[in-house]
Amino acid sequence: MTYSIVELIRTKRDGGSLPPDAVRWIISEYTADRIPDYQLSALLMAIVFNGMTQDELDPWTDAMLHSGEVLELSDVAMPLVGKHSTGGVGDKISIPLVPIVASCGVAVPMISGRGLGHTGGTLDKLESIRGFTTAIHPSEFAAQLNDIGAVMAGQTETLVPADRRIYALRDATGTVPSIPLISSSIMSKKLAEDLDGLLLDVKVGSGAFMKTIEDATTLAKTMVAIGASHGTSVTAILTDMSQPLGRAVGNANEIAEAVEILRGRGPEDVRELTIRFAAEMLVLAGLSDMDAATARAVDAVESGAALEVFLRLTERQGGDPAVVEDTSLLPKATEEHVLVAPRSGVVSRCDAYQIGIASVRLGAGRAKKENHIDPAVGFLIEAKIGDEIERGDPLVRIAYNDEQKCSAALEALSQAWEIGEEPARVGPLILGGIQ
Amino acid sequence: MTYSIVELIRTKRDGGSLPPDAVRWIISEYTADRIPDYQLSALLMAIVFNGMTQDELDPWTDAMLHSGEVLELSDVAMPLVGKHSTGGVGDKISIPLVPIVASCGVAVPMISGRGLGHTGGTLDKLESIRGFTTAIHPSEFAAQLNDIGAVMAGQTETLVPADRRIYALRDATGTVPSIPLISSSIMSKKLAEDLDGLLLDVKVGSGAFMKTIEDATTLAKTMVAIGASHGTSVTAILTDMSQPLGRAVGNANEIAEAVEILRGRGPEDVRELTIRFAAEMLVLAGLSDMDAATARAVDAVESGAALEVFLRLTERQGGDPAVVEDTSLLPKATEEHVLVAPRSGVVSRCDAYQIGIASVRLGAGRAKKENHIDPAVGFLIEAKIGDEIERGDPLVRIAYNDEQKCSAALEALSQAWEIGEEPARVGPLILGGIQ
Numbered sequence: 001m002t003y004s005i006v007e008l009i010r011t012k013r014d015g016g017s018l019p020p021d022a023v024r025w026i027i028s029e030y031t032a033d034r035i036p037d038y039q040l041s042a043l044l045m046a047i048v049f050n051g052m053t054q055d056e057l058d059p060w061t062d063a064m065l066h067s068g069e070v071l072e073l074s075d076v077a078m079p080l081v082g083k084h085s086t087g088g089v090g091d092k093i094s095i096p097l098v099p100i101v102a103s104c105g106v107a108v109p110m111i112s113g114r115g116l117g118h119t120g121g122t123l124d125k126l127e128s129i130r131g132f133t134t135a136i137h138p139s140e141f142a143a144q145l146n147d148i149g150a151v152m153a154g155q156t157e158t159l160v161p162a163d164r165r166i167y168a169l170r171d172a173t174g175t176v177p178s179i180p181l182i183s184s185s186i187m188s189k190k191l192a193e194d195l196d197g198l199l200l201d202v203k204v205g206s207g208a209f210m211k212t213i214e215d216a217t218t219l220a221k222t223m224v225a226i227g228a229s230h231g232t233s234v235t236a237i238l239t240d241m242s243q244p245l246g247r248a249v250g251n252a253n254e255i256a257e258a259v260e261i262l263r264g265r266g267p268e269d270v271r272e273l274t275i276r277f278a279a280e281m282l283v284l285a286g287l288s289d290m291d292a293a294t295a296r297a298v299d300a301v302e303s304g305a306a307l308e309v310f311l312r313l314t315e316r317q318g319g320d321p322a323v324v325e326d327t328s329l330l331p332k333a334t335e336e337h338v339l340v341a342p343r344s345g346v347v348s349r350c351d352a353y354q355i356g357i358a359s360v361r362l363g364a365g366r367a368k369k370e371n372h373i374d375p376a377v378g379f380l381i382e383a384k385i386g387d388e389i390e391r392g393d394p395l396v397r398i399a400y401n402d403e404q405k406c407s408a409a410l411e412a413l414s415q416a417w418e419i420g421e422e423p424a425r426v427g428p429l430i431l432g433g434i435q
Numbered sequence: 436m437t438y439s440i441v442e443l444i445r446t447k448r449d450g451g452s453l454p455p456d457a458v459r460w461i462i463s464e465y466t467a468d469r470i471p472d473y474q475l476s477a478l479l480m481a482i483v484f485n486g487m488t489q490d491e492l493d494p495w496t497d498a499m500l501h502s503g504e505v506l507e508l509s510d511v512a513m514p515l516v517g518k519h520s521t522g523g524v525g526d527k528i529s530i531p532l533v534p535i536v537a538s539c540g541v542a543v544p545m546i547s548g549r550g551l552g553h554t555g556g557t558l559d560k561l562e563s564i565r566g567f568t569t570a571i572h573p574s575e576f577a578a579q580l581n582d583i584g585a586v587m588a589g590q591t592e593t594l595v596p597a598d599r600r601i602y603a604l605r606d607a608t609g610t611v612p613s614i615p616l617i618s619s620s621i622m623s624k625k626l627a628e629d630l631d632g633l634l635l636d637v638k639v640g641s642g643a644f645m646k647t648i649e650d651a652t653t654l655a656k657t658m659v660a661i662g663a664s665h666g667t668s669v670t671a672i673l674t675d676m677s678q679p680l681g682r683a684v685g686n687a688n689e690i691a692e693a694v695e696i697l698r699g700r701g702p703e704d705v706r707e708l709t710i711r712f713a714a715e716m717l718v719l720a721g722l723s724d725m726d727a728a729t730a731r732a733v734d735a736v737e738s739g740a741a742l743e744v745f746l747r748l749t750e751r752q753g754g755d756p757a758v759v760e761d762t763s764l765l766p767k768a769t770e771e772h773v774l775v776a777p778r779s780g781v782v783s784r785c786d787a788y789q790i791g792i793a794s795v796r797l798g799a800g801r802a803k804k805e806n807h808i809d810p811a812v813g814f815l816i817e818a819k820i821g822d823e824i825e826r827g828d829p830l831v832r833i834a835y836n837d838e839q840k841c842s843a844a845l846e847a848l849s850q851a852w853e854i855g856e857e858p859a860r861v862g863p864l865i866l867g868g869i870q
Contacts, residue, residue, distance in 0.1 A: 009609035013483060038472035042608035045480035048448060173477035174444035 001025065005039050012046040020059040027063035031162045037169055044166075044175040052180035057222065058229040060180075064188035067162030071109060071138055071194040076145045078107040079285035082193050083277065084186055085201040086219070087119035088208055089356040090244030090381075093201065093273050094122045094152070095258035096301075099309035100278040102149030103300045106285040109141050109193045110152045111159070115365045115373065118207065118356025120254070123154050124365075128252040128331055128375035132319030148312050159192050179215065183222040187230075197233040197284030199277055200224075204431060205242035207352020213238065213431060220434045235280050238431040239273060243350040243385050246270040250364040250378015252330035253399065259327050262307040269429055275301075276430065331376035333399035337406055339413055344391045347383045349418035355379065355396075358412035362398065363405050377401055379413075386426040389419065436460065440474050447481040455494040462498035466597045472604055479601075479610040487615035492657065493664040495615075499623035502597030506544060506573055508629045511580045513542040514720035517628050518712065519621055520636040521654070522554035523643055524791040525679030525816075528636065528708050529557050529587070530693035531736075534744035535713040537584030538735045541720040544576050544628045545587045546594070550800045550808065553642065553791025555689070558589050563687035563766055563810035567754030583747050594627050614650065618657040622665075632668040632719030634712055635659075639866060640677035642787020648673065648866060655869045670715050673866040674708060678785040678820055681705040685799040685813015687765035688834065694762050697742040704864050710736075711865065766811035768834035772841055774848055779826045782818045784853035790814065790831075793847035797833065798840050812836055814848075821861040824854065 003022045011018060018026075026043070029035045052060065073080055081101065085091055098108045112134070115121035123134045136144070136153035144151045155164075163185050170176045190198050202210065202220045210216035220236035227234030246267040248257040260266030261274055278297035283290055300306040311321045323329045359365045363374040382394040389395075395417050400406040438457045446453060453461075461478070464470045487495065508515055516536065520526055533543045547557035547569070558569045571579070571588035579586045590599070598620050605611045625633050637645065637655045645651035655671035662669030681702040683692040695701030696709055713732035718725055735741040746756045758764045794800045798809040817829040824830075830852050835841040 006607060006609055013480070013609050036472070038476040038604060039608055041473040041477040042480045042610060045448070045477045045484075046609070049480075049484045169473065172441060173474055174441055174448050174481070175477060 005029070005035050009039065009043045009046060012043060012050055015050050017053050018056050020055060023056050023059040024063040027060065027067060027162055031067045031165070040166070041169055041173040041175065044170060044173065044181065047181060048175050048178045051178070054225055054229070057180050057184055057226060061184040061188045061191070061226050062230065064160055064162040064166070064184060065191050068160055069138060069158040070192045071141055071159070073109060073142050073145065073194045075142045076107050078105055078145070078149065079196045079287070080107045080109060080194060081197040081199065081281045081285045082109065082190050082195045083199045083201065083281060084190050086186070086203050086209055088203045088241040088245060089119060089352040089359070090246050090249040090254065091120065091203070092125060092246065092248070092254040092258045093270065093277060095125065095255065096261040096274050096306065097277050098150045098152060099262065099313060100274065100297050100300045100306040101281045103305040103309045104278070104282055104287065104296050106149070106282060106287065107145040108150045109145055109195070110150065111155060111189065111193060112152065113155065116369065117367070118353055118360060118365065120249070120251070120359070120365060122152065124373055124375070125251045125254045126152060128255055129314055129319040129323050132314060133317055136317065144316060148316055149309060150313050152313065152317065155189070160188050163188050179219050179222055182209070183219060183226060187223050187226045191227070191230050191232060195232055197235075197281070198227060199281050199284060200234060200236040201277065202236050202238050203241035204238055205240055205352060207244065207356050208241035217432070217434070224434050233284055234435070235284055236434040237277070237280065238433070240427055240429050240431060241352050242427070244352050244355050244381060245273070247381045248378060249355055249359050249381065250399070251373065251375040252332070253378040253380065256327035256330055259307070259310075259324055262301060262310055264301050272429060333376040333401050335400050335406070337398045337400065337410070338394045339396045339398065339410065341383065341389045341391055341393045341395055341417070341419060343419055344389065345419040345421050346424045347385050347387045347389060347417060348420040348424040349416070350381065350384050351416040354412045354416035355381070358409040358416070361405060361408040361412060362400060363402065374401060383417065386424045440464070440470050444474065444478045444481060447478060447485055450485050452488050453491050455490060458491050458494040459498040462495065462502060462597055466502045466600065475601070476604055476608040476610065479605060479608065479613075479616065482616060483610050483613040486613070489660055489664070492615050492619055492661060496619040496623045496626070496661050497665065499595055499597040499601070499619060500626050503595055504573060504593040505627045506576055506594070506629045508544060508577050508580065510577045511542050513540055513580070513584065514631045514722070515542045515544060515629060516632040516634065516716045516720045517544065517625050517630045518634045518636070518716065519625050521621070521638050521644055523638045523676040523680060524554060524787040524794070525681050525684040525689065526555065526638070527560060527681065527683070527689040527693045528705065528712060530560065530690065531696040531709050531741070532712050533585045533587060534697065534748060535709065535732050535735045535741040536716045538740040538744045539713070539717055539722065539731050541584070541717060541722065542580040543585045543716075544580060544630070545585065546590060546624065546628060547587065548590065551804065552802070553788055553795060553800065555684070555686070555794070555800060557587065559808055559810070560686045560689045561587060563690055564749060564754040564758045567749060568752055571752065579751060583751055584744060585748050587748065587752065590624070595623050598623050614654050614657055617644070618654060618661060622658050622661045626662070626665050626667060630667055632670075632716065633662060634716050634719060635669060635671040636712065637671050637673050638676035639673055640675055640787060642679065642791050643676035652867070652869070659869050668719055669870075670719055671869040672712070672715065673868070675862055675864050675866060676787050677862070679787050679790050679816060680708070682816045683813060684790055684794050684816065685834070686808065686810040687767070688813040688815065691762040691765060694742070694745075694759055697736060697745055699736050707864060768811040768836050770835050770841070772833045772835065772845070773829045774831045774833065774845065776818065776824045776826055776828045776830055776852070776854060778854055779824065780854040780856050781859045782820050782822045782824060782852060783855040783859040784851070785816065785819050786851040789847045789851035790816070793844040793851070796840060796843040796847060797835060798837065809836060818852065821859045
């Protein structure tokens with residue numbers, strides 16, 4: 001059937017719903033260059049204002065998902081469960097999480113992104129391990145999953161090309177912040193991983209894209225519903241991103257912190273989320289109930305099985321396992337600067353967004369896609385919300401290679417901390433769950 | 436100064452205002468092909484939703500107006516007053532109006548459009564006079580205005596090119612219905628006519644683009660305010676377009692009706708609006724007060740001075756004045772069909788929109804810009820709102836050349852009339868004025 005794109009734009013503009021077949025037609029015509037960018041961008045802006053119903057969003061996502069190849073993982077003997085985080089600062093959870101889950105007998109075909117804006121990216125962090133490559137061809141996924149139980153790769157050209165094109169257009173036309181468009185972008189890519197189950201970490205707070213619990217809840221519900229209509233079990237957990245996760249913000253230093261978690265050490269918040277997420281993924285795989293799954297995840301760390309999987313994964317993907325064994329071999333910056341507390345009191349704010357912006361200025365992140373990052377630089381946060389500190393105590397240690405970049409980072413960091421007199425209210429790390 | 440178009444789109448999307456210099460930058464960059472269509476269309480859609488403030492609209496209109504040449508009419512000895520109608524069905528007012536006003540010593544540099552969709556166009560009507568050309572080069576305007584007091588011409592490539600491009604983009608992206616965008620499109624073209632005063636006929640009702648008095652009032656006020664900020668006196672009159680104006684809907688037959696008006700005859704509603712508008716234009720020119728201006732306009736018809744100007748104008752623009760002298764020489768259709776009343780009663784609806792759609796189907800109008808029209812075909816309306824009729828009385832006489840087109844027109848016409856039992860409320864023709 002053929003539609004008039006102008007009529008469909010008008011319908012969406014006037015608050016109407018598009019028929020499912022019309023939605024599929026739009027995606028396939030756009031992908032085939034038969035709808036020009038200027039018409040799609042007008043439609044996208046109308047969607048920013050008027051949203052999409054679930055009956056529009058399901059075929060929109062499905063059509064994107066089928067715009068290219070889909071991972072063919074039917075040969076993998078284990079259940080397949082994926083994980084996606086909407087992005088934050090210091091969010092290295094995937095790195096210890098994937099080996100833990102894989103060591104429990106669940107395959108994780110993990111396709112991640114790079115850092116952009118104030119948020120970091122798993123690929124950049126992994127590449128700070130000497131030799132590690134994330135350019136894994138989709139045809140190699142099944143074999144590696146059967147051998148090791150996990151792949152940690154980057155996007156390829158062949159998976160969900162419609163999303164790449166539409167995202168680039170959204171980026172250039174001010175049409176990024178739309179919950180249905182964000183949902184379909186994420187879910188089309190994750191569902192192309194041919195999963196049995198999917199865990200979504202929906203971050204909320206200054207360092208997240210969703211600043212309020214209401215928006216995060218809507219996003220989570222929207223993505224869970226898309227999964228349901230596609231026949232994939234999805235669990236969404238809302239987690240706090242008002243302050244960075246853990247102590248390390250950067251790339252090499254986040255790998256070191258992730259390895260600490262795999263050794264049963266490291267910051268409490270990172271450990272808590274990692275174990276919770278691992279347990280949720282084992283439940284999604286149908287392996288056990290939450291209590292037993294939690295025990296299995298803890299045991300995977302304590303027994304060293306998870307670290308062993310990470311070592312094998314690193315080696316399989318060209319990385320040097322010696323760096324994982326001894327994280328002092330990771331790239332190191334030459335200089336350190338310590339930002340200290342200007343007064344005594346209790347930390348009431350340790351702002352993830354400002355720290356994320358500072359990390360871009362330091363060279364640990366990217367303002368634009370084409371920027372290069374320096375894996376060695378980063379922050380070690382010494383004071384988080386609720387900590388009692390004395391004047392002169394360190395707030396953050398800055399590992400840097402370039403004086404000017406350090407100064408630029410300090411400008412943002414100086415706005416990140418607030419020190420009060422009252423005991424600060426420390427909010428929960430896990431804010432809710434949606435299934 | 437250089438701006439980021441994506442930032443400007445985001446500002447408008449989020450309900451903010453664009454600085455005047457940014458607005459001028461957008462129009463000049465787009466016209467120079469340095470902003471792509473896909474970014475402008477996203478901005479236009481954001482404007483459809485969030486509107487524009489007067490402080491945005493004034494520079495937007497001014498930048499469009501200066502995107503090309505502006506008429507240079509300082510050599511014209513008389514005051515210059517223009518007129519624009521937002522478009523309707525059977526709206527031939529400009530044709531008798533321009534000669535009346537010109538015969539009273541006010542120059543009218545009239546640039547009109549063609550029919551599109553359910554509305555007719557002055558150019559198409561004039562071209563049903565054998566030889567009449569509306570392709571007058573802007574450089575000839577001043578001389579013709581000094582000689583005859585009037586020019587009736589079509590758009591040229593050199594005047595307001597930004598409007599042509601932006602309108603084409605709006606048409607393809609569902610961003611036409613926006614009061615600020617409509618206002619700036621109309622006003623940029625009229626202000627490029629170098630006028631001392633401008634009369635706007637803002638039509639309201641089923642056959643108009645503005646369906647409600649509220650929307651029409653907003654449009655009128657917006658355009659009057661743009662005129663004020665440009666230093667041009669503008670009067671807007673809101674007039675009824677729930678039923679067609681006069682009896683004739685078509686092209687040649689509307690010229691015949693217009694000539695009737697110039698002879699002091701013709702339908703009362705057409706005469707009433709023509710005289711009122713002529714008087715308003717004389718007042719805008721500063722010639723006299725409303726009462727004296729009305730008397731002068733009536734006298735211009737009764738003395739034959741106005742008809743004389745129309746004859747001279749026709750001759751100057753290559754048309755055959757014999758056709759104006761004897762309108763039976765206008766193109767005539769070969770066939771006639773009469774649609775009759777299915778019952779007796781009082782006409783309560785004679786729907787301008789349905790009759791406009793029927794005229795397109797008959798071949799008197801255009802569904803698309805590239806369609807050709809047949810000047811000879813059209814309707815003569817025999818029953819209007821408030822008329823008492825008997826079953827079998829004619830509602831409309833259809834002059835046609837093509838049986839199939841007549842049938843297609845009849846389908847729309849059959850939905851145009853409603854005949855009730857009660858005396859119908861006949862609303863006023865003039866609904867308000869804004870200065």
